[in-house]
Amino acid sequence: MRPKFTLxxxxxxxxxxxxxxxxxxVAQESLFLPEARFRxxxxxxxxxxxxxxxxxxxxxxxxxxxxxxFWREAQWIADRAKEYGLEEVQIHTLPYRFxxxxxxxxxxxxxxxxxxxxxxxEEAAVxxxxxxxxxxxxxxxxxxxxxxxxxxxxxxxxKGKLVLASGRxxxxxxxxxxxxxxxxxxxYAGYRAFNHPDQIGWARxxxxxxxxxxxxFAFVISARTAESLKKFLxxxxxxxxxxxxxxxxEKWVGPEKVVLHATVRAETREPSTQxxxxxxxxxxxxxxxAIVLTAHVQEEKTSANDDRxxxxxxxxxxxxxxxxxxxxxxxRPQRDLRLWWVNEFEAEYEFFALHPQERGNILADLNQDxxxxxxxxxxxxxxxxxxPWSRPSYLNDVVESIVQMVAKGxxxxxxxxxAGTEQPYSKAILARLGTRERYxxxxxxxxxxxxxxxxxxxxxxxxxxxxxxxxxxxxxxTDDDLWQIDRTxxxxxxxxxxxxxxxxxxxxxxxxxxxxxxxxxxxxxxxxGALQTGMRLIAASPGRRQAAYFDAxxxxxxxxxxxxxxxxxxxxxxxxxxxxxxxxxxxKRWVEARQSGLLADxxxxxxxxxxxxxxxxxxxxxxxxxxxxxAKKIPELAxxxxxxxxxxxxxxxxxxxxxxxxxxxxxxxxxxxxxxEIYRAVRAEAQSAGAWYYGEVSLDKVAEALDQAxxxxxxxxxxx
Numbered sequence: 001m002r003p004k005f006t007l008x009x010x011x012x013x014x015x016x017x018x019x020x021x022x023x024x025x026v027a028q029e030s031l032f033l034p035e036a037r038f039r040x041x042x043x044x045x046x047x048x049x050x051x052x053x054x055x056x057x058x059x060x061x062x063x064x065x066x067x068x069x070f071w072r073e074a075q076w077i078a079d080r081a082k083e084y085g086l087e088e089v090q091i092h093t094l095p096y097r098f099x100x101x102x103x104x105x106x107x108x109x110x111x112x113x114x115x116x117x118x119x120x121x122e123e124a125a126v127x128x129x130x131x132x133x134x135x136x137x138x139x140x141x142x143x144x145x146x147x148x149x150x151x152x153x154x155x156x157x158x159k160g161k162l163v164l165a166s167g168r169x170x171x172x173x174x175x176x177x178x179x180x181x182x183x184x185x186x187x188y189a190g191y192r193a194f195n196h197p198d199q200i201g202w203a204r205x206x207x208x209x210x211x212x213x214x215x216x217f218a219f220v221i222s223a224r225t226a227e228s229l230k231k232f233l234x235x236x237x238x239x240x241x242x243x244x245x246x247x248x249x250e251k252w253v254g255p256e257k258v259v260l261h262a263t264v265r266a267e268t269r270e271p272s273t274q275x276x277x278x279x280x281x282x283x284x285x286x287x288x289x290a291i292v293l294t295a296h297v298q299e300e301k302t303s304a305n306d307d308r309x310x311x312x313x314x315x316x317x318x319x320x321x322x323x324x325x326x327x328x329x330x331x332r333p334q335r336d337l338r339l340w341w342v343n344e345f346e347a348e349y350e351f352f353a354l355h356p357q358e359r360g361n362i363l364a365d366l367n368q369d370x371x372x373x374x375x376x377x378x379x380x381x382x383x384x385x386x387x388p389w390s391r392p393s394y395l396n397d398v399v400e401s402i403v404q405m406v407a408k409g410x411x412x413x414x415x416x417x418x419a420g421t422e423q424p425y426s427k428a429i430l431a432r433l434g435t436r437e438r439y440x441x442x443x444x445x446x447x448x449x450x451x452x453x454x455x456x457x458x459x460x461x462x463x464x465x466x467x468x469x470x471x472x473x474x475x476x477x478t479d480d481d482l483w484q485i486d487r488t489x490x491x492x493x494x495x496x497x498x499x500x501x502x503x504x505x506x507x508x509x510x511x512x513x514x515x516x517x518x519x520x521x522x523x524x525x526x527x528x529g530a531l532q533t534g535m536r537l538i539a540a541s542p543g544r545r546q547a548a549y550f551d552a553x554x555x556x557x558x559x560x561x562x563x564x565x566x567x568x569x570x571x572x573x574x575x576x577x578x579x580x581x582x583x584x585x586x587x588k589r590w591v592e593a594r595q596s597g598l599l600a601d602x603x604x605x606x607x608x609x610x611x612x613x614x615x616x617x618x619x620x621x622x623x624x625x626x627x628x629x630x631a632k633k634i635p636e637l638a639x640x641x642x643x644x645x646x647x648x649x650x651x652x653x654x655x656x657x658x659x660x661x662x663x664x665x666x667x668x669x670x671x672x673x674x675x676x677e678i679y680r681a682v683r684a685e686a687q688s689a690g691a692w693y694y695g696e697v698s699l700d701k702v703a704e705a706l707d708q709a710x711x712x713x714x715x716x717x718x719x720x
Contacts, residue, residue: 028405028408028409028426028427029405030401030402030404030405030499031401031514031515031517031518032398032401032402032499032500032503032514032515032518033401033402033405033499033503037499037502038405038427038499040324040329040330041320041495041498041499041502042427042429042495044320044323044324044329045316045317045320045491045494045495045498046316046320046431046432046491047316047431047434047486047487047488047489047490047491047492047494048431048432048433048434048487048491049316049319050309050312050313050315050316050372050487050490050491050494051312051372051431051433051482051485051487051490053080053311053312053315053316054304054308054309054311054312054372054482054485054490055482056076057073057076057077057308057311057312058301058302058303058304058308058481058482059301060072060073060076060301061102061103061125061300061301062297062298062299062300063101063102063103063130063298063299063300064098064100064101064102064130064274064298064343065096065274065275065297065298065342065343065344065346065347066096066098066099066100066101066269066272066273066274066275066343067100067101067102067298068102068267069102070274070275070297070298070343071275073297074091074275074276074277074297074341075091077277077297077311077315077341078090078091078277078279080315081277081279081315081318081339084315084318084319084322084323085319085322085323085326086279086280086281086318086319086322086339087279087280087281087282088278088279088280088282089277089278089279089280090277090278090279091275091276091277091278092275092276092277092278092347092351093273093274093275094273094274094275094276094347094350094351094354095273095274095350095354096272096273096274096343096346096350097346097646097649098207098272098346099131099207099208099268099269099270099272100268100269100270100272100273100274101130101131101266101267101268102266102267103121103125103128103132103264103265103266103267104121104265104266104267105121105122105263105264105265106120106121106127106128106219106262106263106264106265106266107119107120107121107262107263108120108127108186108219108221108260108261108262108263109260109261109262110229110258110259110260111138111259111260111261112257112258112259113232113256113257113258118221118225118229118260119200119219119220119221119225121265124200124301124478125300125301126200126201126202126203126220126300126301126476126477126478127200127219127220127221128217128218128219128220128264128266129169129185129187129203129204129205129217129218129219129220130202130203130204130205131204131205131206131207131208131215132205132215132216132217132218132219132264132266133214133215133216133217133264133266134264134265134266135183135184135216135217135262135263135264136262136263136264137162137183137184137217137261137262137263138259138260138261138262139160139161139162139183139184139259139260140160140161140162140257140258140259140260141161141162141163141164141186141229141233141258141259141260142156142157142158142161142162142163142164142233143163143164143165143229143230143233143234144156144158144163144164144165144172144176145165145166145167146165146166146167146172146190147163147165147166147167147171147172147175147176147185148165148167148168148171148172148175149167149175150175152165152167152175153175153176153180158176158180158181158182159180159181159182160181160182160183161182161183162182162183162184162185162186162260162262163176163182163184163185163186164186164188164226164229164230164233165185165186165187166187166188166189166190166193166223166226167190169185169187169203169204169205169218170204170205170206172185172187172218173185173205173206173215173216173218174206177215177216178213182216183216184216184217184218184219184262185216185217185218185219186218186219186221186226186229186260186262187203187218187219187220187221188201188220188221188222188223188225188226189201189203189220189223189477190223192223192477193223193226193227195473196223196473196474196477196479197222197223197224197227198222198223198224199222199223199474199477199478199479200220200221200222200477200478201220201476201477201478202220202300202476202477203218203220205217205218217262217264219262219264229258232254232255232256232258233254233255233256233258234254234255235252235253235254235255236252236253236254237251237252237253274343274346274347274350275297275343275347276340276341276342276343276347276348276351277297277340277341277342278338278339278340279318279338279339280336280337280338280339281318281321281322281325281332281333281336281337281339282332282336283332283333283334283335283336283337283505284332284333284334285334285335286336288334288335288336288363289335289360289361289362289363289572290335290336290337290338290361290362290363291335291336291337291338291362291363291364291365291366291501291504291505292338292339292340292362292364292365292366292455292462293314293317293337293338293339293340293365293366293367293368293497293501294310294314294340294341294342294348294365294366294367294368294451294452295307295310295311295313295314295340295341295342295367295368295369295451296310296311296341296342296343296344296369296450296451297311297341297342297343298343298344300476302478302480302481302482303476303480304372304480304481304482304484304485305370305371305372305373305469305472305474305475305480305484305485306369306370306472306475306476306480307344307368307369307370307450309368309370309371309372309373309485309490310367310368310369310370310371310467311341312372312490313368313371313372313490313493313494313497314339314340314341314368315339316490316494317339317494317497317498317501318337318339320494320498321337321498321502333502333505333506334505334506334507334508335363335504335505335506336505337501337505338362342451344450344451345451345453345454348451348454348455348460349454349645349648350645352454352459352460352641352645353641353642353645353646354642356640356641356642359460359461359462359641362455362462363462363504363572364393364395364455364462364463364464364504365451365452365455365462365463365464365465366452366464366465366467366497366500366501367450367451367452367464367465367466367467367468368466368467368493368494368497369450369451369466369467369468370467370468370469370470370472370475371467371468371469371489371490371493371494372485372486372487372489372490372493373469373472373484373485373486373489374435374437374484374485374486374489375437375438375440375469375486375489376435376437377474377484378471378472378473378474378484379471380440380469380470380471380472381440381441381442381469381470382439382440382441382442382467382468382469382489382493383441383442383444383447383467383468383469383470384399384400384403384441384442384443384444384465384466384467384496385443385444385445385446385447385452385465385466385468386399386400386443386444386445386446386465387446387456387463387464387465388446388456388660388663388664388667388685389446389558389562389664389681389684389685389688390456390458390664390667390668390681391456391461391463391667392562392563392565392566392568392569393463393566393569394515394519394566394567394569394570394572395463395465395504395569396465396522396566397515397518397519397522397566398500398503398504398515398518399443399465399500400443400522401518402496402499402500402503403441403443403496404443405427406427406429406439406441406492406495406496407439407441408426408427409425409426409427409428409429410425410427410428410429410438410439410492411425411438411439412424412425412438424436424438425438429488429491429492429495430488430491431486431487431488431490431491432487433487434486434487434488434489434490434491435486435487435488435489436488437486437488437489439489439492445688445689445693445694446660447468447660448659448660448663449468450466450468451464451466452464452465452466453663456667457663457667458666458667458668458669458670459641459644459645460641463569467493467496467497507573508573509573509574509577509580510580511573512570512573512574512577512580512581512583512584513580513583515570515573516567516570516583516584516587519566519567519570519587520567520587520590520591523563523566523567523591524594526559526563527556527559527560527563527591527594527598530555530556530559530598530688531556531598531601531602533552533555533687533688534551534552534553534555534556534602535552535602535605537551537552537555537687538552538602538605538606538609539609545606545609545610546615549602549606549614549615550615550617551683551687552602553599553602553617554680554683554684555684555687555688556595556598556599556602557595557599557684558680558681558684558685559684559688560591560592560594560595560598563591564588564591564592567584567587567588567591568584568588570584571584602614623676626699626700627676627699630674630675630676630679630699630703631674631675631676631677632674632719632720633674633675633717633718633719634671634672634673634674634675634717634718634719634720635669635671635675635678635706635709635710635715635716635717635718636669636671636715636716636717636718637669637671637714637715638710638713638714638715638716639713639714639715643713643714644714647712647713647714648714650712651708651709651712652708654701654704654705654708656695656696656698656701657695657697657698657701657702657704657705658686658694658695658697660694661682661685661686661694661695661697661702662705664681664682664685665678665679665682665702665705665706666705666706666709666714668681668682669706669709669715674720675699675702675703675706676699678702678706679697679699679702679703682697682702683697683702
C-alpha cells in the first residue's frame with residue numbers, strides 16, 4: 001500500500017499527473033509507514049518472543065569473534081534462523097588478525113589472614129580479564145591505588161606480588177607486571193564504585209602482538225570486594241565502629257599481610273578466524289541492492305542489552321516477516337533483506353576487504369545495538385543516529401519520520417486526551433509481558449562505536465544508522481542482565497527497524513515524489529537551523545566576530561551542499577524514469593537556490609549586531625599562508641579496499657581532534673577536495689552539533705589526520 005502524502009507530495013503527484021490525490025495525512029502518521037502495514041507489524045512482531053531468544057543468548061561468553069562460545073552462539077543463531085524459515089542461512093568464516101582467546105575456568109581465593117573465595121569464573125565470566133594467560137599463583141597482595149602512573153609505585157615493592165589497582169588495566173599491567181615484575185593484577189573498576197559497588201566490570205589486557213612482552217593475568221572483582229581487601233591492607237581500629245566515635249586511647253591494628261591464590265585457565269588459537277552469520281529474506285529482484293540489518297554477537301556473558309538485544313531483535317524481525325510472507329499477509333519485497341550477526345566492526349571490515357564488490361550490492365544498513373533497555377532503570381533513552389555529513393542520504397528522513405511516529409504514538413499528551421484520543425498511547429506498542437513505559441527516543445547527530453560505522457566509512461560508502469540507547473550504567477558488567485530488559489522496548493525498536501527496512505525494500509519510482517517531499521521539507525528545517533546556529537556563533541563571539549562570521553558562512557554553504565546531495569541520493573529509487581527523476585532535479589535546485597537568501601540574512605544579522613557591513617569572504621580577503629598551502633594539497637585514494645581497511649589499525653588518535661572528526665576528514669578525502677576544503681567541511685559538521693558534542697576542529701589537526709593517512713599509504717597527495 002502506498003502511504004498518504006503531505007501537501008508538497010500532493011502537488012508533485014498532481015504535477016506529474018501520475019498519482020491519485022489521497023486524503024490529507026492525519027497526525028501521527030508517516031509517509032513511509034501506512035496504517036495497514038503498521039497494524040500488521042504491531043500484530044506480528046513480538047517483544048516477548050525476542051526476549052525468549054535473548055534468554056538463550058545471555059548464556060554464552062563470547063569475548064571476541066574467534067572465541068569458542070562465539071562460534072557456539074553463532075551456530076545457535078543460525079539454527080534458529082533456519083527454524084524461522086529464513087533463507088540461505090550460512091556462517092561465513094573470515095580471517096581474524098587477532099588471536100582467538102577464551103577463558104575456561106578460574107578462581108580467586110584469599111588464603112590469609114582468612115580463607116575466603118573472592119571470585120569465580122563459573123559465577124561471573126567477566127572475572128577473568130580478556131587476554132589473560134593460564135596461571136596458578138599464590139602471592140602477597142599490595143595496593144597501588146590507580147596503578148596507571150609511575151608515581152603510584154613510589155616506595156611500593158611489587159616484584160613477585162599481586163597488585164590491587166583500579167586504573168586503566170593495560171597500563172596497570174605494563175607498569176606493574178612488565179616493568180616492575182609483579183605476577184598479576186587484581187583489578188576493580190573504580191568508576192563503578194559509587195553507584196554500583198557490586199558490579200564486576202568487563203576488562204581487557206592488551207592483545208599481544210609479535211615482540212610484545214607476554215601478558216600474565218588480571219582477575220576482576222567488584223569495588224565492594226576490593227574495599228574488603230583494603231581493610232586488611234590498611235591500619236584499622238581494633239574495636240568495631242561505635243556510634244560514639246573514636247575513643248581516647250583507641251588501639252589500631254594492621255596493616256596485615258594478605259596472601260591470595262589465583263588460578264586462570266584460558267585457551268588461545270592461532271591462526272585464528274572469526275565468524276559472521278548471514279540470512280536472507282529474498283526479494284523479487286536480485287538486480288537491486290539489498291537492505292542489511294546488523295547486530296553484533298561478541299560480548300561477555302549476559303550482555304543482555306549490549307548487544308544480545310540487537311541480535312534477538314534481528315531474529316525477531318526475520319521471523320515475523322517470513323511468517324507474514326508464508327501466510328500471504330505480506331508480499332515479498334522488491335529488494336533482498338540481508339540479516340547479519342557479526343563480530344563488531346572487525347567482521348564487516350574483513351568481509352568487505354574480501355568481497356569489495358559487495359559494497360555496490362547494499363543500499364543501506366540498519367543497526368541495532370542496545371535496544372532492550374528498561375528506560376526507567378538508569379534514565380536511559382533510545383538514540384537513533386543520523387548519517388555523518390560525509391554520507392548525505394534520504395535515509396535520515398525516512399528513519400526520522402517512522403521513529404517519530406512510533407514515539408508520538410507511545411507517549412502521552414494532555415491535550416490529546418482532552419480531544420478524545422486514546423490514552424495513554426494513541427498507537428500503543430506494548431509487549432504482553434513488558435512494561436507500559438513511554439518510548440523515550442531522540443534523533444541525534446552521528447556517532448560511531450558500533451557496526452553502522454563500518455558502512456559509513458568512505459571505503460565502503462553505504463549510508464547506515466543505529467538504534468543505541470545511552471547512557472547506560474550497566475554496560476560491560478555483570479549488571480547487563482535480563483532483569484533490566486523491557487520486552488516492550490524490544491518490540492518498539494524492532495517494529496521501527498522493520499518498518500524502515502520494508503519501506504526501503506519495497507520503494508521504487510512511484511515513491512519518489514513522497515520521498516522527495518519529506519527530504520526537501522526536512523532540508524528546509526535543517527537549513528533554517530543552520531542559519532540559527534550561525535547567528536549564535538556570531539553573537540557568542542564578540543571578540544572574534546569576523547572569524548565567527550566566516551564560520552557561519554561556511555556552515556551555511558556546507559549545509560546547502562549536504563542537503564542537495566541528500567536529495568540527489570533519492571535517485572537510487574528513480575532508476576531510468578526521467579519524469580520522476582526530474583522531480584529530484586527541481587527540488588535540488590530549490591535547495592541550492594536558498595543559499596543566497598540564507599547568506600543575505602546572515603549578513604543582515606551581522607550588520608545589525610556589529611553596526612558595519614560584513615567582511616568579504618576569506619578567499620577574497622586573502623587566505624593565510626597556511627591556508628594557501630593546504631588549498632594546493634589534494635589527497636587521493638592510494639590503496640585497495642583491503643589495504644585501506646587493514647591500514648586503519650596503523651592510525652593513531654590525533655590529540656585534540658575528536659575521533660569522529662578524524663573519521664570524517666578521511667571520508668571527505670574524495671580525490672577532489674583539498675586539505676583546506678576538507679577542513680572546512682569537517683569544521684562545519686562539528687560546529688553544527690556544537691563543540692560540546694564533537695569538540696573543536698582546527699586546520700592543523702585535520703592536516704595532521706590526513707598526513708597520517710598518507711604516511712600509512714592509504715592516500716597519496718596531488719599538488720595543484
